Each structure stands twice: as structure tokens, then as C-alpha cells.
Amino acid sequence: MQFDWKAVWDRKAGDEPGDQYVVSGFEHFNNIDTEAIAHHLCRLCKIESGHSILEIGCGGGLLGRHLSSQFEYVGTDYSAKMVQRAIELNRFSAVRTDADNIIFKDKSFDHVFAFGVFHYFPDYEYAKRAISEMERVARKTVCISDITAESKEPMHLLYTEDFFPGYQISSQFYERPERRFTATRYLE
Numbered sequence: 488m489q490f491d492w493k494a495v496w497d498r499k500a501g502d503e504p505g506d507q508y509v510v511s512g513f514e515h516f517n518n519i520d521t522e523a524i525a526h527h528l529c530r531l532c533k534i535e536s537g538h539s540i541l542e543i544g545c546g547g548g549l550l551g552r553h554l555s556s557q558f559e560y561v562g563t564d565y566s567a568k569m570v571q572r573a574i575e576l577n578r579f580s581a582v583r584t585d586a587d588n589i590i591f592k593d594k595s596f597d598h599v600f601a602f603g604v605f606h607y608f609p610d611y612e613y614a615k616r617a618i619s620e621m622e623r624v625a626r627k628t629v630c631i632s633d634i635t636a637e638s639k640e641p642m643h644l645l646y647t648e649d650f651f652p653g654y655q656i657s658s659q660f661y662e663r664p665e666r667r668f669t670a671t672r673y674l675e
């Protein structure tokens with residue numbers, strides 16, 4: 488039987504006390520500079536004033552809180568409880584949607600990104616559908632970051648760079664012992 492990650496995220500969002508790092512699953516990395524990561528993402532994707540951003544798997548909003556103060560930002564998550572918690576914590580706009588079936592119409596946002604989400608997907612077919620959905624709703628860039636190449640957690644789905652053809656591969660946005668990477672596609 489498949490591991491139920493959704494139950495984990497519902498619990499983190501709904502019942503677990505703690506700060507935003509705990510809600511977002513970064514309790515062991517609660518010293519990472521999320522503002523610097525948000526800046527790095529903006530530079531990589533060439534995000535400029537007036538651009539719109541959609542985040543897939545916004546969690547408690549560790550990155551969204553920085554982006555929503557400067558850009559037109561919408562968070563999404565498949566956990567309705569997480570969406571509710573993200574809105575309470577950050578006061579940004581967020582909606583419930585699955586990564587492989589995004590509710591927005593084609594080319595709705597300039598930039599679409601996911602940070603720390605793809606290793607929770609059930610399988611590689613799901614991941615391919617998610618990539619295709621992210622490309623469908625984006626106008627300028629799709630960025631997938633914090634992709635697990637290695638993990639101590641056996642339930643994580645692992646990826647190699649060649650899973651992302653047409654994407655520019657770069658390093659992870661913060662230090663951690665196991666290797667992770669970033670894949671960016673420029674659509675125009």
C-alpha cells in the first residue's frame with residue numbers, strides 16, 4: 488500500500504503546534520534563509536515587478552510570504568487544511584488544487600513554481616502530469632526546486648536530472664547533506 492503523505496500534511500496543517508517551518512515540514516532546517524531563497528528564485532526566473540506567480544504545494548508559505556508582499560502571488564496545495572493554515576498565517580490568496588490537475592486555465596500566470604513538493608508524489612507518471620500542468624498554466628517560466636536526488640527518507644520519490652528534458656538544471660537553493668537540485672524551463 489502507498490504511504491499516505493496527504494495525511495501527514497493534513498496533520499501538520501491542522502493539529503500540529505509550531506511555527507511556519509514545522510507546518511511546512513522544514514523543522515530540521517529551521518535556520519534556512521527563506522527570504523534569500525525567494526530572491527534566488529526571482530533572479531533565476533527573471534521575476535519582475537507586475538509579474539504573477541503561482542506556487543504548487545505552498546505549504547505554510549515559507550517562500551510565499553516573501554513573494555506575496557512584492558508580486559501578484561497565489562498559493563495552492565492539495566491539502567484543504569494546509570490552504571486554510573497558509574491563509575491564516577500569511578493572509579495571501581491560496582486555493583486547493585492537485586498538482587496533476589491544476590484548476591487554472593492555460594497561461595494564467597507568468598511564473599509557476601514548486602519548492603520541496605515533487606518527492607511527495609505517488610509515482611513518476613503523476614510527476615509527469617504535474618510538469619505538464621505547470622507548463623500549461625505558465626506563460627514565462629516553470630521552476631521546480633528542492634528536487635530530491637538523494638534522501639534518507641525511504642518514502643521519498645527520487646529523481647535524476649534527465650527526468651526534466653528541456654529544463655536547465657542548477658544547484659539547490661540551500662545547504663543540506665543529501666543532494667537536491669533545481670530544474671527551470673524558460674517558455675519564451
Ligand SMILES: C[S@@+](CC[C@H](N)C(=O)[O-])C[C@H]1O[C@@H](n2cnc3c(N)ncnc32)[C@H](O)[C@@H]1O
Binds near residue numbers: 513569584
Ligand atoms: C515541504 S512542503 C512545501 C513547502 C512550501 N513550498 C513552502 O515554501 O513553505 C510540501 C507541500 O506540498 C504539498 N503537496 C504534496 N503533494 C502535493 C500534490 N500532489 N499536489 C499539491 N500539493 C502537494 C503538501 O501538502 C505540502 O504542503
